[in-house]
Structure formats: C-alpha cells, structure tokens
Amino acid sequence: MxxxxxxxxxxxxxxxxxxxxxxxxxxxxxxxxxxxxxxxxxxxxxxxxxxxxxxxxxxxxxxxxxxxxxxxxxxxxxxxxxxxxxxxxxxxxxxxxxxxxxxxxxxxxxxxxxxxxxxxxxxxxxxxxxxxxxxxxxxxxxxxxxxxxxxxxxxxxxxxxxxxxxxxxxxxxxxxxxxxxxxxxxxxxxxxxxxxxxxxxxxxxxxxxxxxxxxxxxxxxxxxxxxxxLGKIGAGRQAPGKITSLHYFPGVKALEVEAEVDNWPGHKPGQFVFVTTDTAEGAHPYTLASSWQEEYPGITFIAKELGDHTALLRTKLHPGQSIRIEGPYGCFTFEDDRHCQIWIGGGIGITPFIARMKYLASIGKTQNWSTEQRIALFHSTADIDEEALDKLAQDSSSAYVQLHTLIDARDGYLTGERIRATVPGWRTASIWFCGPAGFGEALKKDFAAHGFPVERHFHQELFAMR
Missing domain, CATH: 1.20.120 (Four Helix Bundle (Hemerythrin (Met), subunit A))
Known part of the structure; x- marks a missing residue:
C-alpha cells in the first residue's frame, strides 16, 4: 500500500x-x-x-x-x-x-x-x-x-x-x-x-x-x-481451457471448477485469473485454489454466489465446456523470510490459502518447525458446509498448518486480540489477509495500534475489480 x-x-x-x-x-x-x-x-x-x-x-x-x-x-x-x-x-x-x-x-x-x-x-x-x-x-x-x-x-x-x-x-x-x-x-x-x-x-x-x-x-x-x-485487453496472457469437473458446496453457496488449460505458463499459490465462460458476460476474476503442477496442466477456482452471474454458474457450466483463462495476476504469493506466518481468510477469502496449502503438501513440507516456517490459519465464516470444512482440515493437516476455524454464530467474530492470544510470536510474524475489505482494514488498524509493522508485513488482497 x-x-x-x-x-x-x-x-x-x-x-x-x-x-x-x-x-x-x-x-x-x-x-x-x-x-x-x-x-x-x-x-x-x-x-x-x-x-x-x-x-x-x-x-x-x-x-x-x-x-x-x-x-x-x-x-x-x-x-x-x-x-x-x-x-x-x-x-x-x-x-x-x-x-x-x-x-x-x-x-x-x-x-x-x-x-x-x-x-x-x-x-x-x-x-x-x-x-x-x-x-x-x-x-x-x-x-x-x-x-x-x-x-x-x-x-x-x-x-x-x-x-x-x-x-x-x-x-x-x-x-x-x-x-x-x-x-x-x-x-x-x-x-x-x-x-x-x-x-x-x-x-x-x-x-x-x-x-x-x-x-x-x-x-x-x-x-x-x-x-x-478492439477488446484486446490481456490478449497476450490468455489461454484456452476446458472444464473437467464441477462440485457445488450448498452450505457456502460456492462452486468449485476444475479445468484443463492449454499452454498455461503456470502460477503461484495466491494468484488469480480472469475467466470467460460467456463472451457476452465478459471475464470475471477468480482466485486460484490449486497449486501448479507441470505434469497436470490444470487449474481450480471457486466461484461464490455473490451476484447474478455467479448465482447462475452452476446451471450454466458443464464438464467439457470451453472457457478462456487470462493470467496469472497478483503478488499475494506468501513470499517472505519471516519465521512465522499468520493467515486470515474471511469467507471466500480462504481460497488463496487452500492453494498455498496444496503447494506446501506437494513439496513435502514436514512438521520440523525448527527449520521451517510455522503457519497459523484463521478461517472466519458465517456460512457452514461440513464437506468444505472437512476438505479444509485435510489440506491444513497435509501442509502442517495450524487451522483455527471460527463460525460467527458459534464462536463470535475474529479479532486481533484473539489472534495475538493464539499466536504468541505474532510480533515477528507476517500477516496475510484475504476477505472483506472492511474486516481487513479493522485488523490492520488493530495490529498497527499494538506496534506491528503493518506497512511491511501486513499483506492484504484488495480483491475488488471496480
């Protein structure tokens, strides 16, 4: 910023x-x-x-x-x-x-x-x-x-x-x-x-x-x-793709889409792409929920029902459908030298953390935290989908990430005080936030008030294209 x-x-x-x-x-x-x-x-x-x-x-x-x-x-x-x-x-x-x-x-x-x-x-x-x-x-x-x-x-x-x-x-x-x-x-x-x-x-x-x-x-x-x-914005970074599978999570009203992509240059966990499923509708941005594997040129993104277009995706999309992918974009890629990282995913903002955990599991991250980065993930959500939460728990276990799931109605709202009480070494950590902008700004101000160097170590994805 x-x-x-x-x-x-x-x-x-x-x-x-x-x-x-x-x-x-x-x-x-x-x-x-x-x-x-x-x-x-x-x-x-x-x-x-x-x-x-x-x-x-x-x-x-x-x-x-x-x-x-x-x-x-x-x-x-x-x-x-x-x-x-x-x-x-x-x-x-x-x-x-x-x-x-x-x-x-x-x-x-x-x-x-x-x-x-x-x-x-x-x-x-x-x-x-x-x-x-x-x-x-x-x-x-x-x-x-x-x-x-x-x-x-x-x-x-x-x-x-x-x-x-x-x-x-x-x-x-x-x-x-x-x-x-x-x-x-x-x-x-x-x-x-x-x-x-x-x-x-x-x-x-x-x-x-x-x-x-x-x-x-x-x-x-x-x-x-x-x-x-001429409609050529991003034309040099586009690749054709084909949907291979769809999975809907009714509890959180989100659709998981897997697609094969030709000539894809690869991506880092935390990046996002523009996906065109309907030319008349245009390209929409989605954060990637998968790590890149060269032997399997595929991507996964999650679309939450937040508007007219995304609410109809599960009825409009089908396996085998051709789509166009543009990207990757973004620098929310978890790259720093801090011994500890604090991840905060609000609602659908959990997506980039899923991609990062899949990446860490794929490279064989171990539980030897004395030599590797310790990670604490806080997932705050108002919606509940047991299947989605089970998959999140499996991903965090595979990547040796400490998962803290907070359901608003059951556990109350996530605050800076709760994070600091859970992660004693928060002063020397980096914070990575993806979720509602107001929530992120509130946490940023709270940590700044406690002396945390937010300008250098508080990373927030401003996922708003307008």
Missing part, C-alpha cells in the same frame, strides 16, 4: 508541478479572467494526464505489478484516478462554463481589458475565439487553431459522457456485464478529450516539460484506448 499511495500522489502532482514551471507568474495575473484562462489550461492538462495513466492501467500491464504489489493494487489506483478524473473534469468545466453563467447572472463584472469589444466577450472567454483567423504562419498551428470550435464542442460532450460513465462504474448496483460494456465507452471519450486537449492547449507548453509529459501520455493513452476498443 505504501508504493500505491506514492504512485498516486506522484501521478497527481507531477503534471501540476510541471505546469507551474511553464506558468511561473500565474498568481500575478492582472485580472480574474486572465487567471481563469490559465486555470482552465491547468485543470484540462491534469485531467488528461490522469485519464491517460488510467487508460494504460486498464490494459493490466505487467511492468508495474510487482512494484505496486499486484494487479489488485493497480485496480485500486485505477479507481482512485477515476474519482480524481471526475473531480478535476468538473472543476475544469465549472471554470469554463460556470464563469459565463456568473457573468450572465451579474455575479461577476466582465472586463476584457484588452481592447476588445463587449460584443466579443464570449469568444474572449473561450480558450481562443471561435471563427477568428489563425495568427501563426505555421501550417500545423493554423490547422489546430481552425479546429478550436469543434474541439470545444467535442470536449464538452465527452466530458458529459465521462461523468456519467464514471458514476456508473462507481455504482456497484450496476450488473458487472453492464459495467464492462459501458466502461469500454470511456476509451472513445478519451480520444475525444485527447483531441480537445491537443487542439486547445497553449502553444508554448508543447516546448516545455509539461508539453513533453502530455505528448508521451497521449501516445500511450491513445494506444491503450484503441486496444480497449
């Missing part, structure tokens, strides 16, 4: 800092309307930069995953940027349009201050005056100057679309497949906003560091937008 926050603030502040280098006298503007012109430039440039980075992150690139801590963290950054884009775009629009309304309503007294007549006030209030002949002799500059009116119109309508689409993305009541379909439209909006910014950005900026940054981000953002529009 530390790197995630650092990346977020770097993305937010870098365009602003470079813009101030290009406009060092911004606060010495002679009038409100002079200040308005440069603030419109700042908010427009910042919004475009943020949206460019968000577009690139949407491609699920490999290179920032390890530094940020996994694709789940990248999607959290993508979400934060989406909210920031919404705010900065609204501010940009209010400076552009709200000022005009304020003049009309008499809240602000208009004064051109540059010798132009009142009859041209709206042209003067724009980035440039629509319809005026271009001043520069440069052919490229003349072309872009003559596109100002069209660019302003395209940018305004793209802004309205962006606001609606981001709001829809933030509303979790919107079904996932509708979220995917509407979210792709943001790629078109981005290209329209890129044209808007390229045309209306102040010419002198292009030869300054802020212009160089905008150029680079525009190129990569536009490529990302085209890839998204």
């Amino acid at each position: 530390r790197h995630l926050k650092q990346a977020f603030w770097l993305i937010i502040l870098l365009p602003v800092f470079l813009w101030f280098l290009a406009e060092p006298a911004v606060f010495q503007s002679p009038s409100f309307f002079s200040l308005r012109k440069v603030i419109i430039q700042l908010t427009g440039i910042a919004t475009l930069c943020y949206m460019s980075v968000a577009m690139v992150l949407a491609l699920r690139p490999r290179w920032p995953e390890a530094w940020l801590g996994g694709l789940d963290k990248m999607y959290r950054l993508h979400k934060w940027l989406g909210i920031t884009i919404l705010l900065s775009a609204v501010i940009h629009w209010m400076w552009a349009r709200g000022t005009k309304w304020a003049v009309d309503w008499g809240w602000i007294t208009f004064s051109a201050g540059n010798g132009r007549g009142q009859e041209k006030k709206w042209g003067w209030l724009e980035h440039q005056t629509c319809g005026e002949q271009a001043g520069p002799d440069n052919g490229v500059a003349v072309f872009f100057h003559n596109q100002h009116c069209f660019a302003e119109t395209a940018g305004e309508w793209a802004f309205y679309a962006v606001v609606v689409l981001i709001m829809l993305a933030l509303l979790k009541r919107i079904p996932y497949h509708w979220f995917l379909k509407t979210h792709r439209l943001l790629a078109i909006c981005y290209l329209a906003l890129g044209f808007h910014a390229t045309t209306l950005m102040k010419n002198s900026y292009w030869l300054s560091p802020v212009g160089w940054l905008v150029t680079v981000l525009l190129v990569f953002g536009s490529l990302a937008a085209v890839i998204a529009m």
